Amino acid sequence: MAIIRLLLVDDEERFLTTTSALLEKRGLETFTATNGLDAIKVLDANRIDVVILDVRMPGLDGLEVLCSIKHKHPLIEVIMLTGHATVESAVSGLRLGAFDYLMKPCDVSVLLKKVAEAHARKQTAEEEARKARIDHIVSDPLSVFEDEQPPQ
Amino acid sequence: MLLCGSLIYYFATYSRSQVKSELMRIASDHRRLIDEFLSERAGDLRFATSFYNCEALCTQGRLEQLFGYLQSSSKAFFDLGVFDDEGNHLAYVGPFDLAGKNYAKAEWFTALQETDLYISDVFLGYRNIPHFVLAVRKDHRNRRWFLRATIDTLYFNDLVEQIHVGKTGEAYLVNRKGTLQSARRGKGRLMEQDPDDGSYTVDGGMAPTFSAGRHSGQRYLYATEPLRLIDWVLVVRQEMSDAYASLSHAVLAAAGIIVGGGVVVVFLAFVLASGLSHQLALADVEKREMRTQLIIAGKLAEVGEMSAGLAHEINNPLQVMKSEQAMIEEVLSDMKESRVPPKSEDLAVIKDAAQQINTQIERCKGITQELLKFARKNEPSIRPVELKTSLAEAVHMVERQAQIENIRIVQELDPELPLLIGDPNRLQQVFLNLLNNSVHALKGKGGGEIHIRAQRDGDSAVSISVADDGCGIRPEDMDKIFHPFFTTKPVGEGTGLGLSTVYGIVEGLGGQISVTSELNGGTVFTVSLPLAPTEEPDHANADGKRSNAHREEDGHNGDYTTAVGG
Numbered sequence: 143m144a145i146i147r148l149l150l151v152d153d154e155e156r157f158l159t160t161t162s163a164l165l166e167k168r169g170l171e172t173f174t175a176t177n178g179l180d181a182i183k184v185l186d187a188n189r190i191d192v193v194i195l196d197v198r199m200p201g202l203d204g205l206e207v208l209c210s211i212k213h214k215h216p217l218i219e220v221i222m223l224t225g226h227a228t229v230e231s232a233v234s235g236l237r238l239g240a241f242d243y244l245m246k247p248c249d250v251s252v253l254l255k256k257v258a259e260a261h262a263r264k265q266t267a268e269e270e271a272r273k274a275r276i277d278h279i280v281s282d283p284l285s286v287f288e289d290e291q292p293p294q
Numbered sequence: 295m296l297l298c299g300s301l302i303y304y305f306a307t308y309s310r311s312q313v314k315s316e317l318m319r320i321a322s323d324h325r326r327l328i329d330e331f332l333s334e335r336a337g338d339l340r341f342a343t344s345f346y347n348c349e350a351l352c353t354q355g356r357l358e359q360l361f362g363y364l365q366s367s368s369k370a371f372f373d374l375g376v377f378d379d380e381g382n383h384l385a386y387v388g389p390f391d392l393a394g395k396n397y398a399k400a401e402w403f404t405a406l407q408e409t410d411l412y413i414s415d416v417f418l419g420y421r422n423i424p425h426f427v428l429a430v431r432k433d434h435r436n437r438r439w440f441l442r443a444t445i446d447t448l449y450f451n452d453l454v455e456q457i458h459v460g461k462t463g464e465a466y467l468v469n470r471k472g473t474l475q476s477a478r479r480g481k482g483r484l485m486e487q488d489p490d491d492g493s494y495t496v497d498g499g500m501a502p503t504f505s506a507g508r509h510s511g512q513r514y515l516y517a518t519e520p521l522r523l524i525d526w527v528l529v530v531r532q533e534m535s536d537a538y539a540s541l542s543h544a545v546l547a548a549a550g551i552i553v554g555g556g557v558v559v560v561f562l563a564f565v566l567a568s569g570l571s572h573q574l575a576l577a578d579v580e581k582r583e584m585r586t587q588l589i590i591a592g593k594l595a596e597v598g599e600m601s602a603g604l605a606h607e608i609n610n611p612l613q614v615m616k617s618e619q620a621m622i623e624e625v626l627s628d629m630k631e632s633r634v635p636p637k638s639e640d641l642a643v644i645k646d647a648a649q650q651i652n653t654q655i656e657r658c659k660g661i662t663q664e665l666l667k668f669a670r671k672n673e674p675s676i677r678p679v680e681l682k683t684s685l686a687e688a689v690h691m692v693e694r695q696a697q698i699e700n701i702r703i704v705q706e707l708d709p710e711l712p713l714l715i716g717d718p719n720r721l722q723q724v725f726l727n728l729l730n731n732s733v734h735a736l737k738g739k740g741g742g743e744i745h746i747r748a749q750r751d752g753d754s755a756v757s758i759s760v761a762d763d764g765c766g767i768r769p770e771d772m773d774k775i776f777h778p779f780f781t782t783k784p785v786g787e788g789t790g791l792g793l794s795t796v797y798g799i800v801e802g803l804g805g806q807i808s809v810t811s812e813l814n815g816g817t818v819f820t821v822s823l824p825l826a827p828t829e830e831p832d833h834a835n836a837d838g839k840r841s842n843a844h845r846e847e848d849g850h851n852g853d854y855t856t857a858v859g860g
Contacts, residue, residue: 154610156650160617164624198606200698225606225613247612250620 146261147189149173151181151207152196152223164250170257178202182210190218192260194244194253197224197231205235212239217267219260223248295552302548309541314504317459317517317537321530322502324457324465325519331453332523335371335428336411338364339441343432348439351376352385361387364443372425372444377403379438388444406431406440413524415469416447416485424484426450426475447484451476454528460539463532470496470525488529494518496527506534585798589720592727592795607661607694611654618647618654678713679721681748681756688725689746695733700741703729708749712825714756720799721823727792728760728819734783735764735817751822755805761818767811775809796821 148170150158155176162172173188175181177199184190193211197204208220219241224231232243241260244253342351342360351357361374373388381398397403405412410431416424429442454476457465467475472491477484493507494516502519513534520527535542625640625647689703696703714721729744736742744762751757767775767782774780776797800807805823 154614157610157614157617160614160621160647160650164617164621167624198698200700203698223613225609246606246609247616250617 144265145169145171146257147171147173147191148257149175149181149184149188149190149193151175151178151193151199151204153177153199154196161250161253165254165257168254170254178204178207178210181207182214185211185215185218190215191264192241192257193218193220194223194257195220195240197222197235205231205238208235208238208240217264217271219264221253221256221260295555298548298552298555302545305544305548306541309538309544313515313532313537313541314517317463317515317530317532318502318504318519320457320459320463320465321517321519321528324454324530325502325521325528328453328467328528329522331368331370331450332413332428332521335368335443335445336413336430336523338367338371339428339430339443340411343430343439343441347434348376348378348384348432348437351441357385357387370445370449372446372449374444375442377440377442379440384439402427402429402442403440411523415473415526416475418485423447447476451484455479457530459530459532460536461533462536463530465528465530467521467526467528470527475526490514490516490529490531494529494531496520585802588798589723589795592723592792592798608658611657615651615654618650622647675717675719676715677718679716679718681711681714681758682707684714684718684721685725685746685748685758688722688729691726692729692733695730696744699733699737699739701733701736701744702742703744703746706745706747710750711748712750712756714823714825716803716823717799720802724796724799724821725758725760727796728821731792731819732760732762732764732817735762735766737764739764754825755822756825757820757822759818759820761816763816766813766815766817767809768813772809772811776807 146169148165150162150165150172151174152158153176158174158176162174165172173184173190175184178201181193181195185193195204195207195211199207202210204222204224208222211218211220216239220239221242221244222232222235222240223244223246225246235243241263242256244256342364346356346360351360357374357376361371364371364374373386373390373392375383375388375392376385377397378384381396381400381403383393383395383397386393401417402412402414406429412427412429412431414427414429416426418424424447425444426447427442427444429440432439432441454465454467455478457463459465464479466478466488468488468491469475472488474484474486474488478488490507490509493509493514495503495505496518497503497520500520500522502517505516505518507514507516515532515534515537517530518527622644625643629636629640685705685707689705693703725746729746732744736744742763744760746758746760748756748758771780771782776793780794797807800821800823803823805821807822808820809817810820811817
């Protein structure tokens with residue numbers, strides 16, 4: 143199984159350092175960002191599988207960052223982390239394509255489990271995308287020469 | 295009242311004219327009666343003089359016969375006498391022995407030289423009893439003779455005296471000199487001067503008069519009418535109070551009604567007024583209760599609005615603790631597996647994590663304390679408040695939210711701010727609500743500034759303004775912003791109690807609140823609050839110390855209070 147590349151976005155720096163240290167110990171490769179803009183920069187610069195995103199942050203808020211991620215990197219799974227989950231924000235988050243919601247305070251083990259699930263789904267999705275592409279190429283080899291199309 | 299008054303006036307006028315016409319009618323009727331009586335008697339004598347001649351009457355028995363006739367016609371004739379032109383009493387019939395006396399000097403005799411009928415005033419004469427005479431002159435074949443009759447004054451008196459008007463009304467006759475010609479039921483004997491003479495007016499001619507006069511302390515109404523045949527006047531007199539008895543009864547009744555009505559009106563007014571004032575007092579109490587309830591409701595609403603933020607505030611440190619705890623466990627399990635003495639760096643990690651947990655616990659404690667301080671429903675405790683502390687605490691509570699919205703909160707406080715008097719919790723609620731509104735106004739703007747200014751406002755007040763460069767208030771909403779439950783926030787986000795609560799509190803403190811706003815330009819709320827008296831420095835110091843301690847504590851928390859805004 144491939145190493146999970148995780149991005150942690152939260153304005154609590156201590157949370158970032160400790161959690162990332164822990165997750166590194168569990169074999170994850172972690173990146174951190176303390177605000178939305180930084181997070182987007184990190185995403186642009188690195189290949190990331192899963193993002194753990196705090197909803198409430200100074201500057202760009204979580205939902206805005208989510209939008210931006212899903213727009214630029216649709217396959218990256220995003221887990222929302224919130225100090226105070228309201229039904230509205232949860233629904234809008236999920237509608238925007240978040241993988242799941244986690245409520246603070248959250249056990250690191252739960253967090254890890256969720257990350258694993260998200261990663262698994264991402265892999266599945268990528269696998270399916272690849273398969274579809276292969277099928278597509280098989281059925282229509284000429285399409286290789288066309289511009290890459292997203293899977294249907 | 296007016297109606298009553300005018301009714302009384304008309305009734306009085308009517309009643310007066312009634313009394314007047316009644317008295318004058320009586321006077322007129324009786325005058326006619328007396329005149330008729332006198333003219334009948336004169337007619338009797340005239341008839342006698344034309345039927346008999348002087349000589350015939352002087353014949354023995356003839357005069358008696360005539361007297362008999364006359365008496366059968368009227369009992370008023372008392373005696374009868376025949377006189378020659380020299381005043382000699384030729385014949386006489388009557389109870390006295392008067393024949394042979396000479397009357398040449400008698401007033402009636404001299405008067406009769408000019409006229410053919412004479413009626414005298416009442417006089418005593420030879421007989422020494424009051425009487426009056428009725429005499430006629432007869433000129434027959436160059437011979438002049440006279441027939442004279444005495445009228446029974448008692449009989450005549452009856453004619454007049456029997457007149458009764460009301461309880462006190464009476465009638466009597468006077469001559470032009472005011473001498474009584476008939477006895478009066480009350481004071482005043484025959485032939486005496488009328489005691490009422492001068493109290494009434496008498497017409498010089500024949501016209502009836504009506505007058506009111508005062509006599510011996512009583513007010514009287516007089517109706518007079520001169521007799522036709524003789525220079526006498528019939529006077530009808532009635533006490534005014536008696537005459538106007540019905541009127542005064544009516545006036546009394548009306549006055550009673552007015553006074554009674556007035557009393558009823560006053561009583562009703564009193565009852566209504568006291569009822570009204572009671573209701574007003576009740577309404578006042580209700581209003582005060584309402585305001586208290588509004589403050590409580592506003593406070594609860596603020597708690598609700600802030601609960602999201604506070605949950606976030608608490609859950610963040612808890613999340614940090616979770617991570618630290620997980621880290622400790624991780625390190626511990628690593629140690630267990632490796633079975634070697636713990637490495638110093640691992641111990642350092644554990645120590646650091648434990649310390650971090652403690653820090654986060656302290657942070658949570660601070661948050662819960664803030665929450666409790668705010669939500670506690672305590673009676674207003676009026677005491678001197680240090681404005682700087684109060685403002686700092688309020689700022690502290692919105693800081694986090696402001697940070698998220700990228701809002702800078704700038705405090706421009708006069709360093710020599712005096713103490714305020716008021717309930718610190720409520721004051722804080724005022725500032726907190728205003729700050730929350732400003733934060734809300736700047737929401738979605740991607741940053742902004744809130745300026746808090748506080749300075750002395752004259753000698754007796756302090757003015758605190760909270761200004762933002764946010765969305766502003768629409769002009770049409772300006773007069774509604776202090777109304778309870780008025781809100782521009784989406785359903786579920788605002789209760790509309792914030793500013794009404796602020797208004798209630800500021801008013802309760804004897805202060806004023808004003809607002810200027812420009813749509814999309816920003817809003818300035820200015821609160822002017824009366825100053826605290828300068829005494830009670832103990833309280834002030836205690837307050838000051840507490841706030842200092844608070845700030846130091848905050849300092850430990852690092853990111854929690856420093857660097858306001860983004």
